[in-house]
Amino acid sequence: MSLSLWLGIGPLIPLLGALAVGFLGRQPNLRDGFGAFTALMLLLWSITGFVQFNLSHEALLWNAPLIFASPIEGIPLAFSIEPLGLCFALLASSLWLITHLYAIGYMRAKQESHQTRFYVAFCLAMACLMGLILADNLLTLFLFYELLTLTTYPLVSHKGDEKTRKNARLYLMLLMGSSLLLLLPGILVFWQWTGSLNFTPGGLLDKDQPGVALLYLLFVLGVAKAAVMPLHRWLPAAMVAPTPVSALLHAVAVVKAGVFTLLKVTLYLFGAEVIHAQATLLLWLPALTILLASFVAMTRDNLKERLAYSTISQLSYIVLGTVLANSMGLLGGALQMLMHGMAKISLFFVAGVILIASGKTNISELTGLGRQMPLPFIIFTLASLSVIGLPPFGGLWSKWYLALGTVEAGQYLLLGVLMLSSLLNIAYLLSVPLGAFRPSAQPFALKKVPLSCQVSMALPALACILLFFAAEPLIQLLRPITG
């Protein structure tokens, strides 16, 4: 398959899937089956790319972008692929398949309304995500970044009651407002400085360009999808969405799209060296977010909300690695993107299974539930251990390289922050299964959990273990770009 064909097909698969799912709305079985087929095709697509383009990774594929439009003179809309995007695409598409299986069980068990709209929007969001991953320049990325916000809006506001609408409005206004008010001028200033927005290995900026830190600040805050405080409020608000949405989009796709944007901007526009030299002060933004979000997470009793704050905290690890911008930090950040996605989606699936089975959303109400249904809580424990960063789980590698990055940069205080945060992780994550396994006076009245939910809940957690042993190919893959 030729590169440009491959590039073109990527976003088209979920787009066509959305159309088909929309037309099949009256036959739920066929519709859901076709949705799964679409997800499978996307997974095959990303594996094809992985095999075909990346194992011959010597020649980076920059020089053959697929140009499909030119809204502004000198800045075409174009697709290309690089290792980081390939990893992300593989992660997102494999998790999509799992999530789709989970969603079929979840949506039917909960008898949610408007399922067709839900699946159509889901497919569209994935199409936007693929566009974002493949973007060859910042404008293309920006386009899909905004579209991703728009297509996820119907998913967040799915329930349609007053509270949901309010939260969905906050979600949209914060994400879009910050991108229009901070990211857009950032892009413009960058365009003014360099006259190009094309992602280029090594970056485009001069080493002694003044004002880099300030401009970079615009990006760090403007990409609110990365949920760096103080622009993180949308993520807890988005938790009103059905659990599959929270799991895939708001633990993996959307938030990782944010940090992915930051990573790409750092690596291919600003240049890691420039950021490493000039943006040291900005390190404290993610560092504070890591700690504060962990503390907030401890105070939350709603399980999904606690997981959301945990996500905010974990995302800032990636941002921290990005802003550190030395090779270890970047590698750690990129790995964290994958490892955390794997583990966090499992945690959300468990939260959804608990909701289906017992109807409970608060942690304090779960006492004793673990004795009645141990499997979800065992999986929760495994995934938590990976998030915390203990062996034998994949999460270890990302934490390891991030810690190495702080040491390499001589930021021992930040190393302390990472360590402290790991302790906090233990406190707020492991307290959930610990509580659940305590004996309780009254047994719970449990509903049956669909098999598809149980299976898809376990898969990513097992993948975390696998990733501990099989991280080497990934690291080999990402090494060349992180320097």
Next chain:
Amino acid sequence: MESVLDLVLGHFNYWAVIALLMIGLYGIIARQNLLKKLACLSIFQTGVFLLFISWGYRHDATVPILAEGFSRYANPLPQVLMLTAIVVGVATLAVGYALIVRIHKAYGSIEEDAILEKDQQEQE
């Protein structure tokens, strides 16, 4: 003293123009009666016609037709322009009056505040 006199009397036509313009403008803003508003608009326009004609006027000059004994000719163009402008003005007035007639039919009044009051009542 002489210069002040010259300023006042020597430009009396301009003073008249200014007076007309100001009367018109004041009326447009201050009058509630739509008919009077329109009349004032007309006065305002008339001021401008006079202004153009004043510009076109030259002392001791005649129409630009070559004839024995005349050496100073006035430029006819401003007057011609004003002919057009008057036609435009008449058309505007006609449309305006037609509108007032319809407003009267619809509201039974041509006082602006009364009309607005009726609209407000209708909304409540």
Next chain:
Amino acid sequence: MLMSLHLAVLPILLPMIGAPLAALLGRSSWAWWITLIISIGQLLCFVAMLPVVLGGQPLDYSMGGWAIPWGIAYRVDALSLFMGLLIAAIAVLTCVYAKHSLRTDVDHEKLPYAYCCMQLCVMGLLGMVLTADIFNLFVFLEISSLATYGLVSLGKDRRALLAAFRYLVTGTLGATLFLIGVGLAYTATGTLNLEDMAQKFATSPHQRTIQGAFAFIFAGLVLKIAIFPLHLWLPTVYRFAPSAVAVLLAATATKVALYVLVRCQFGLFGQAISASHYLAELLLVGGVLAMLYCSYLALKEDDFKGLLAYSSLAHLGYMLGGMGLLSAKGLSASLMQLFAHTLAKGGLFMLAGIMVLSAGTSKISQLTGLAGRSPLLFLALVICGLSLVGVPGTVGFVGKWQLLDAALTQGRFGLVLAILASSLMALAYVWKILETAYSNPQSNMQLTVKPGWLMPLSMWSLTLGCLYFGFFSQWPWQLAQHAATVLWGSS
């Protein structure tokens, strides 16, 4: 060959035949066909002139064969062509739209006159764009305005009458002020031809007269364009005029007045005025105030058409801001913004008309459940609305990008901030509509009347235009740049 010689004047002549025919034949269907044919003819004229003008040479035409500084001249340069194409295209679409829309908004026996007025209005607008004679321009201004007053007064609601009357008073006042300016300019130069005048301005000893002339012309046009704070007439006119008329006005009328201002400020007065930085500051401050204040008003407005009207005022602020940058880049960005806004706002007003027709209301709070009832209509609303906000992938983004780029290049950070803040407010008010339309699919909003297929057709043409030019903006942008450099070269 003969036709190509007269191309420049044909767009004016055609409606002179068509308008009386439409009125006299007395059958509304004939009147519609005549109007449609005439407006398509006008569009074709402009398309035919495209290659000539883009070749670099403006197309000159002297009316009645009188030599140019003496007789009335017509001149088609890149700027006129840009505006002319836009107006003629919108006129065709409005005409297509009007068939259904006017029939429900206007009494049957008045329909032929409505079409007659529509042709005259478009004729006046195109005349202003084509003519190179400043007094002629005044006459066309009045022709289009008079036709507009008539059209607005055809609105069903009786409040349309008062709106039309106020528009008449304000519009005539503005045009008369413009006329004073024309007179002053004439006394300083002794010519009415725009190009001739521009040349004589440079050497004229009466610089103060010239500045006075510009002041009057500026004041008059500000009234016609409805620049904040002289905008009060506009929202009621847009609200109560028949839907098709509102489309025509929103998409073209104020834009043409803006064109006249651009033409006068850059092409005519050029150096005599542009050297004064007060003007730049005035435009910038006025633009910024309009953006912020009118966006705020739009946020508070509960009527769909009223909201669109305030949003139009805010977008005029963007265009003024671009003009106030006093550079070729800023001017072309302004023109691009004008183009983008015409598409988006035209589409939205058409949509509002369909809403009013089929749901019987234009209150935003009663749009609930639109998305469920009519997903396609909702999709169009999303696209046009996002173009208004300036989300990438729409033509609104291209306009906003160019404007921001120009402002940044010149270090006008205040303008940049104002544009961003105003975009944010635009997002808020567009989202207010979208959210209402999206929410409560259970509620039973009644779509009683079917809008037929002509109304959606023209609305979708503009909506898809918003998308298409959001991805492929070469030709409007090149034309805008061409136009700006032509004007810049002449000043």
